[in-house]
Every structure is written in structure tokens, then in C-alpha cells.
Amino acid sequence: MNMWYAFAVIFIAIAIFALQYPFLNKNGKRKDIWSFSIILLFFTSISVLQTLDVSLPNPLDYIEDFYKLILG
Amino acid sequence: MDNQSISPRQFMFLVILFTVGSSILIVPSPLAIQAKQDAWISISISVLAGLLLTLFYNQVAKQMQNKTFVQATIYAFGNWVGRFLLVFYLSFLFILGALVLRNIGDFMTTEIIPQTPLQYTHILFLLVVIWGAFLGLEVLGRSAEMFMPWVVLFLLLFIFALLSEVNIENLQPYLGDGFTPVFSASTVVIGTPFLELVIFLMITPYVKDPKTKQRAWIIGVLVGGIILTMITLFCILVLGSDLTALNASPSYQVAQRINIADFLEGLEVVIGIIWMLTIFFKLAIIYYSVSIGVAQFLTMDDHRPLLLPLGMGMIVLSIIAYPDVAYFETFVSETWFPYALTHGLILPVIVWVGLMIRGMIERKKNNKKSNSQSS
Amino acid sequence: MNVVIKRGYFLITVLLCGALLSGCWDSDELDELGIVVAAGIDKTEDDEYLLVTQVINPSEIATEAPTTRPPASTYSTTGKTLLEAFRKMTHKSPRKMYLSQLRLVVIGKDLAEEGIMQPLDLFYRDHEFRTGFYVTISKETDVETLLSILTPYEKIPANKLMHSIEAVEENHGSSHGITIDELITQIRNKGQNPVITGLLMEGPAESGTNISNVENIDAPTKITIDHLGVLKGDQLVGWMNEDESLGYNYTQGDINSSVVTHPCSEGTAGIEILRGDNNMGVTFENDEPSISIELNLEGNIAEIDCPVDLSQADVIQQLNQQTEEEITRLIEESIAINQNEFETDIFGFGDLIHRKNPKYWKTVENNWDEQFKELVVEIQVKVELRRKGSATQPITKES
Incomplete structure (x- = not known):
């Protein structure tokens, strides 16, 4: 079942890419395309990991630890 | 970036909706846990602090001169140091967005639709928010203008319908445990929502009319603060401090008491609607700011392509952000205030000082130039 | 290129419609719900909760040509927790219990003497309950019998009891209906202990549960609102008589x-x-x-x-x-x-x-x-x- 969710996420990511690419390409800014693709890839892989029930590190834990350290 | 702009009035409405959004449900309970029947005093203190903060933000906005906070930071500290500071600022906004999204998911699953998985509520809600951010600030501003009367109407209905349930004795004794718990409780509300107002530093450059926009911001905070104070006050007046503290969403519980002439009952959804509206605007503002912030951070022309990818990230973060409700409660009561203080006060102070130094350097340069030209 | 984009948008719209218009995940259709109007709780001998619910019989309430079926039915189950008992009720009832319309909770005398705070937790925590219902104690009869008595004049017994409580409060003042949030506040408050309305059955139980009870002009079995029970913390310690109850309400x-x-x-x-x-x-x-x-x-x-x-x-x-x-x-x-x-x-x-x-x-x-x-x-x-x-x-x- 989780596999299917992962596929759905990847499908959505491809759809997003297909939707946005033409616009970005029209403007012809290569750097924008790269930033967009990297962000999309990053968040897609995180989403896929999440749907596959991989336990991801929680940024809130780090924040909490950091402030505990500072405030004693 | 697109040249959208909103009027000071729309800006004020956005500030009000942002202040009320999500705090209306989650603030009364932690206040009542610490300050008991004096919760309304603590929240009044917080509103004062919020106004002072806003005065400061206005000063920062003045120094930023038509730049957003992201642009101004890069301008003041240069490409590398500026971006280093901004990573923290943008992650703060992003986490705030994820937490606000989680708030609505938690509320819906606790009180209204317990069997729907959290992800679906989040996805559906965020889609609307993304659409709002896609259409841009102008549309958000105008729809704020449209929905504000409804929020006010429902709030008035809420307050007048509850007048008969009010019990003044619930407020006594005043300051029974002294000032200490009152002050320590007020940090809760300073953290949520007043320190979060730092986000409007991303929005102010798009507000027309520099003279009245400062006033609009302050009035917005004041009105939003008064609404929150009234809600807290009514929770305590109707439920008493003990039940307010015991309940996860007291203002929703209070609305269940509404009973007009024995036939108009079950109006708790009224509070639900206010909540949905305000939290929508809060999330839309956060989301818009995050996406234009990231776009400016990467010097992209348009923030729109970023909306959907960021949305995926925000949904995942909102799910993994906390495993259970208790984690959130400890996080909000212990860590959120220092975290928000770092990004809502210390960071703007650094940027403010940086901007002033930068401004002085520029002026000297210009003087030299004009001197050399004149001589 | 443009055609591809257009098709893409079309596809997304169709998918979104499928997701958004198909309805609510948590939908509960009216004809799948048993509307609970009163709940009774007590302890069984093996230390489990006994739960009795009074569910209205919609066809009998709405009809213009009443049949001989009673307007409400009761179900009872036991469970280690109340939630377990509520869910086990589906063994006996054809529908899931729907609790938002609850008017009345009746607590058995034995449970009341032991302490009522524990079972009340569910009633306060679960999202389906509104907080506007009365909490009462059955003074002599067991809760199951009490909730099975058919009442004349008002078809739904729970409504009868709720209206009686309100009428006594309005016109005589010898009783006092207490809602769950008042009750919980007062139990938790060290400076005020609660009182709870008592319910009393008059007449033989056997005839009261029969539809013929309401066919008599003077129903042989009735439920009356009695005076106030006094709690210490969450335990029932005694009953006031009419004068004392009146005196209490004056104060x-x-x-x-x-x-x-x-x-x-x-x-x-x-x-x-x-x-x-x-x-x-x-x-x-x-x-x-x-x-x-x-x-x-x-x-x-x-x-x-x-x-x-x-x-x-x-x-x-x-x-x-x-x-x-x-x-x-x-x-x-x-x-x-x-x-x-x-x-x-x-x-x-x-x-x-x-x-x-x-x-x-x-x-x-x-x-x-x-x-x-x-x-x-x-x-x-x-x-x-x-x-x-x-x-x-x-x-x-x-x-």
C-alpha cells in the first residue's frame, strides 16, 4: 500500500515539473530551472521517504535540544 | 518579482486576521493553566508587548526602504553573511507554517472529523492556501477585505449570545497568586502570535502609502489583540479558569454553551468558521512570505514555481513535526518562546543595526562622490 | 506545447474533482445512526461498567399513525471502560450510537457512592458529546429499569426527564439540574462540592416497561424528580429532603x-x-x-x-x-x-x-x-x- 502512495507522490512531482517547466523555460533562466528542480527533488525524496515510513529526523527536536543547551 | 501592492486598509485586515488566526483556539488554555483566573490580565500585558514590538518592526521597515526583509538582509550583510542569517529566518517561517497547518489538522481531527487521516486534511487545506499564494498578495488583500465583516459578525454573535452565561465571580480573586504567574503566562501569547508578526516585514514593502501603513500595522495588532483578549476573557467568564485550562480548545467548548431562546443551539461551528477563515489567512500570509522569501533568496524572478514543491515539504514537516499532542504542548510552552524571540526580536535587531551601519557607509560614499564632483 | 499544458490542466482538474467532490471521510448518514438520548452507567459485580443507552426510534417519533412499538429502545452492555461498552453495543443494536443529542446521564447509586469522576472522563473528552446534558442519580432503582420506563405525555422518556428537571427548577425550586461541566468544575473545586438531582421510580417496574403503561390515563409507573443528592468530592454521601433542597437553592x-x-x-x-x-x-x-x-x-x-x-x-x-x-x-x-x-x-x-x-x-x-x-x-x-x-x-x- 505504502508503495502506491510513494508512486503517487512521484507522479505528482512529475506533474508539477511538467506544469512548471514550460513557464520557466520560456523565461530562459537556467539558474531558476536548477533551483526549482533541486527544491522539487529534495522535497519529493523527503515525501517518498515519509510515505515509506522511514523515520525522518524532526527539526523540532534539534531546536528543542539547542534551546535546552542554551537556557540550561 | 511581480509588482503587486495592497492598500494600508487591506494590510491592517491581514494583520488582524494573522493575529487572531490559530491563536483564538490554542491560546486560552495554556494561559489559564499558568495564570488561572488572571489569564485576561496576562494577555493584556502580551498585547502591550505586541504593540511595542510593532513599533520596533515599523522602525526596521523604515530602514529597509521598499525592500523585503530578505532583500534588505542581503543588502546589509552581503551575499554570504546575509544568506546565512536568512537561512534561519526562512526556516523559522517555514516551521511556523508547518505548525499552523498542523494546528488546523489537529483541531479538525479532534473535534470534527476524527477518522480522516491528518495528511488529507493538510493536503486539502494547503491546496487552497497555495492557490491564494499563487494569485498573489493583491487577491489575498482583497479577500481579507471581503471576509473581515464575516469574522466581525460571527465574533459579535459569539459575544452577545454568551452574555447571559457570564459569571463575573469566575474572575475573582484578582491576582490571587501575585504577579509572577501572570507575567510568565504572558510569554505564551507574546510568542504566539506577536513575535510571529515579524513575517510582515516581508509584506510591508508591497503596501502603498508609506505614511499610513505604520499606523495600519499598529491598529491591526491592537484590534487583533483585543479580539484575543475578549475570547480569553469570555472563556474564563463562562467556563471558569479550571475548565478553560482543562480543555484543549476552550473557545470551541464555550461556543457549545450558546443557546438562543432554546432553538438556536450547537453554534460551536460559528467559532469553527472564524477559525477556518483566520487560519486560512494566517497560513496564506506565511506561505506567500516563505515562497517570495525563498525566491528572493535564490534571486529567482517569480515565486510561483516554488509554491507546489514547498507545499510538499510543508506537508511532510507538519506530519513529522510532532508525534503526539503532548509533544506540541511542551514544545509550545518551553521552546517556542525563545525560538520565536530569536527570530522575531534578535534577528530583526541585528538586521536593523546592520542596515543603519550600511546606510551610514553609503551616505559617506555618496558625500565623497558629491564632494569630489563639486570640487 | 500548449496542447500538452491544456491537457495537463484538464487532467489535474478531473483528479481534483474526484478527490474533492466524492464526499466526506467521516460521513455518518442519519439512517445509520442510533440517536442516544439518555445513558445510564453503573458498576457490575465483576467491577466492570454497566452501560445502558436509550435510543430513539425515529420511525415511531415521526409517524402520524403510531404503531404499538415503543418510541425508544434501551440497550445495555458491560465493559472495562465506557468506550468499550459503547462500542460493544453494536452487537445488540443495528446502528452505531450517536451521542451529540444526549440529554441525560443517569448514574447508578452504587457507582455514585464509589465515585463518579472516572466514568465522566469519557463524557467530557469525546468530541461527540455536547456539554449541555444533565447528570442525575437513580435513587433506588437500577439504571436499566429506570431508563426502560415509558412515560406518558412526552414520548421520549429522556426528554420527559429533562423537561421535568427544568420545570421543577423553574416553578418549585426543590431540585437543581446540573450539567456535566458544572459538575466537573465543582468536583475539582476544593471550595464547593456538587449536588446532583435524584430520580425516583414510583410504581411497579414490570408495568412501567410495557407500552400499556402509557395507555392508562394515570400511568401506573412514573419517574419523578426527587431532591438533591449531596456529594463529597465525587462520592455520594447522602440525600437532602425537600426542605433542605429548597434551602440550598435559596442560598x-x-x-x-x-x-x-x-x-x-x-x-x-x-x-x-x-x-x-x-x-x-x-x-x-x-x-x-x-x-x-x-x-x-x-x-x-x-x-x-x-x-x-x-x-x-x-x-x-x-x-x-x-x-x-x-x-x-x-x-x-x-x-x-x-x-x-x-x-x-x-x-x-x-x-x-x-x-x-x-x-x-x-x-x-x-x-x-x-x-x-x-x-x-x-x-x-x-x-x-x-x-x-x-x-x-x-x-x-x-x-
């Missing part, structure tokens, strides 16, 4: 309209209390608190059969004074039985001290029920009878 300012009867020279006078306000205060003398209760009541002469001359002002004055004495007696009795027998502060005197003098309260908070026994209470009742109805004189009086 709380909960009297909207009531009746005071007292003997006058050669008969009885019935005084209708119309309205009033009450005022509770606390004064400290050498760090010893004393409570004062002030009542200002307004009333009418409603019924009188003693030969007095009602046109004389001092006769009315005398009636005023007699009424005052009678009400003072009610309140004194009520306070006396709570101070001496039940040893629990149901009047909220502790709460009053907390409000007025939080510092002193801190010192007595933890053994307040002991302190309460020694508390001095001064009662001042002022009654003013304004009118005497349509008759100027007692009709028994010869002119």
Missing part, C-alpha cells in the same frame, strides 16, 4: 419562582415567591471567617385561609415576617445537615473565601471540609409581599 440564588407555606393564626398561608436576589459575603474577625447570606425576595399572597384582615398594612408586615422566618428555617436546616451529617460544603462558602481572601484560603484549602463544620453563617432574609391577587380578603373571612 445559591437559584430560585426563580417558588412557594412558601406556613401556618398563620388559624390556617395556612401560601406565599408565591416571584423573584429575588441573593448576596453572599464573608467577614473576617481575628482571622476567623464568618459568612453572611442576604436574600431579598419579592412575592405575592397566593392562598390564605386564616381570618386576618388583609387590608391592614401590619397584617402584611406580619406575613412578611413569617415568610422570612420560614425561609430562614429552610436555609438553616440545609446548612445544619451539611455541617453536621454530610460534612461537605455544597454552598460554595470555601469558594467565596477563596475569591475574597486568597491568602487565608491557602491556609485552610486542604482541610476545608473540617473548617466548614465550624463555620458561622448568618442568614438575613427580607421578604416583601407586594400584591394579593384578585381577592382583597381571604374568602373564608366574614365581612
